Amino acid sequence: MPTRISDRAGYYGAWASGLFLTGVVFAIVAWLLVNGLRNVDWTFLTTNPAPGSVEIGVAGGIVAPLLGTLIITAMGTLIALPLGLATAVFLGEYGKPRLLKQLTDTSIDLIFGVPSIVFALFGLAIFSNPSLIFLSEEVQTSGKATAKSFFCASIMMALIALPPIVRSTQAAIASVPNVQREAAYALGKTRFAMIRKVVLPSIRPGIATGTILGMGRIAGDTAIVWILLGGAVLEPPVAGWWEPQNLLGFLHGTGATLTTYVYFASPAGEGNAEGKAYGAALVLFALVFIVNIVLGRAGQRRIGRQ
Amino acid sequence: MEPLDETPQSDELYQQARRQEWRHALDTTSDRRAAGIPTDPTAIAAVPPAAPVTVAPAVPVLPIASQVPVSSVRRAHIADANDLALATRGLRVAFSGNEILHGVDINAPRGGVVALVGPSGCGKTTLLRSLNRLTELAPTAQIKGQVLLDGNDVYGAKVDLNLLRRRVGMVFQQPNPFPMSIFDNVAFAIREQARKRPTRGSLMPAVEQALQRAGLWDEIKDNLDRSALSLSGGQQQRLCIARTLAADPEVLLMDEPCSALDPRSTARIEELIVQLAGSLTVVIVTHNLAQARRIADYAAFLLNGDVIEQGFAEQVFETPTQQQTADFVAGIFG
């Protein structure tokens, strides 16, 4: 291999670094599997968290947090997807006025770069406004809104899912050959029809990839949930929350997700239940892993086939 | 200087005069050439037949050797037409099982300019890149046969690839200066060979010499720290030649070095190639027959991965023995 000593060091350093990072992933996965599987069983997956003893603060399972993660991810993605698509189409297909394009482009970069804790603060600042009480609940003493609800958290989650959706879609739009657009125009199609008939069908894999990345960001975020959904991990959702008369109330209330559950159950939180934290962390990792690798691969394969 | 590309190909006299001009320019720089016989196309017939082909000691039997036309002239700057700097023997190259070269035997006499001509897609680039083992960068490539550099197989065991590539330099079709200063580009290969980090001062003579040889020094000597990417296309290509010369190669491979350039820059580079011949061996791929006629001492005509004909350039271009060559030279295809 390289003859100079510094080159040798760099060459083997590169191998070592690559294998080291891989090793870190395998170590974390192995550690999660070993400790998580020990604590995951059917009851863990099917019961709600409950207050535990004095030392171990959390008992029961993770139904409510799991549900919370799924709901927040679904709602956040539902809000982000149309906005992200429209923004991507604007940036990739239209882009006028130029100033608006440049500012929007920078905004998306900023939304990607600004940490979620700042968005959590932002949510707290706007959603506590009394005029937005319909998104959460009223604080009796001050007349302000609590700013803690599935709605509030989902709206801010939509923000952090936006950049990956926009960028993936934009990249897909850029790879649609211009001849296809010209062909559509030659048939007398309007711009809208052209985008719907020509561009959208061929950028679906790109949209899927972006959505998956966005969902991963939502499911993995803790700060927004902690501040905008509440740290009340132990409150079970009302029975029959899914029934129409309860659903709205449920979504207006506080809750938990797997991330806040893990944080709460870890020694850093009040729950202090290692086993529960391991179990929930494994479930969370599995969710993100499945979404990213399995669906991500599928999306990539479809892109590759084009 | 008139753009040479506008010269009709048939204007033989003009080209001969041109060639002689360039050769003259070299007389002072190449002692090898100075010692030789003057290049005068009219003298071809007068020159006695070359001695029977003898093979450099390490070169195995040359099945192709008998094809070297015995009656042709020995070029002034070529000491011995049978002293091969580079040769291929039975070279086969395939990509994913699809054979592109079907056993190619090419001879490059030391100090000569060898032109590889042939229609597009016939495997010229592949052949050239196999000479310094760039072909194998493609994972799908399979290479069989021999490439002999001074008689030693470059595909043999224990070949130092990096040394090989310094001995056999390459200039690409697209000028590809690195995104660094002009100085850093030229000093690249020297720094690459140095054990310790050389100072700028110690590099300067070599950098200047390489730029001088590439005919670029006078134009850029005051701007050595400018980005190489700010140069014009023709200057970039000459910089790439300088960069390659700085590694002091024995053989210079050029893959259509002028195809991306305007006629004026093309003429400049052709001039340079003729000047360089003698001090090193040039193997140049060109789809431009006029160019090949202007600069080449030897030519090989490739068609669909086979060498149809090779030998002295005049012979291949003026009196081809094969019908396909004649058709190609006449511009019937290609």
Added chain:
Amino acid sequence: MSSITNVPPPLGIRPDRASAAKSANRQDRIFILAIQLVALLTLVVIASVAIFVFVAGWPSFRENGFGWFTSGPVPLDQQLGLSFTGNPDGSSYTKLNAWPAIAGTILTTGGALLIAFPISLLTAIFLAELAPKRVADFLSPIVTMLAATPSVIFGLFAILVLGPWISEHLIPSSVANELAIIVPIGGPSVLLATIVLAVMIAPLMTAIFTDALRAVPTRWKEGAIALGCDPWRMSRRVSVTAIRPALVAGASLAIGRAVGEAIAVSMAGGGIAFVPNPMDGIWFFFQPVRPLAATVVDYSEGFDGDVLRANLFAIGVVLFITTAALTIGAKIASASAAKRLGGS
């Protein structure tokens, strides 16, 4: 004939505005207006983030002035507590000297970058240039997986595995007892927070660097190889030079991520707003920190208190400005990269 004049020009060619407007029909105009409005919305959102967070945090800056960024006689954690409860006499406590949190952010982020940058660059070179294609194809998604791992899982790993291991094996109890008068030292510490951040930002930088290396034009790579470089020398001398802007962009984004990471750092940092003291030698590394972002999470129960709320929002302002500046820096760097690659 009219159908031809109605055809909007292809997008690659910019139509002049007047003719485009004339030819677009009603449906198109509504559609374009809609996507323009959505684009405008993203702009409004990011502007509102800046405004709302700044307005909410302003009182904290107003009360403390430049002192906000310095250290004060009262420990930061005590100040934050007092700003929630108020002074014993019932008046509100508005002092804030946030230097310990700022120092925590600088130390953990800087340390993480020092560790992660070389590892990421080397890994990227490995994946893009050195590893056999099969190995690279196998490892790339694994590194991506590391990037997608929720930060709370890293925090959990730190607090349950690395932290206990450090306090058990690396810190003699005699030292711990001796230093306990000043600050409790232990597993969760500036070192642990730094390691966690390094592991979190390494895959991010690796992904950016790998993409950039793969985008280096083949003609440059082949040029280097034809001059006698092996793949390592080629990467070092040509590719890394060519992707310098991407190195800046990737590092900026990574710093932004590290600065903004709240949960994992809150779990791994030890939970005390302390400025680790280099005079303590090696024990410096085992002293606790509570960087800016972690402070917001740790005090999130106290948003009802007006003064504490303003203090936490002021921290948000600092985080916003820092990360926004880093993002813009990264953007400028990548723009210059595009120019560089396209300019030849």
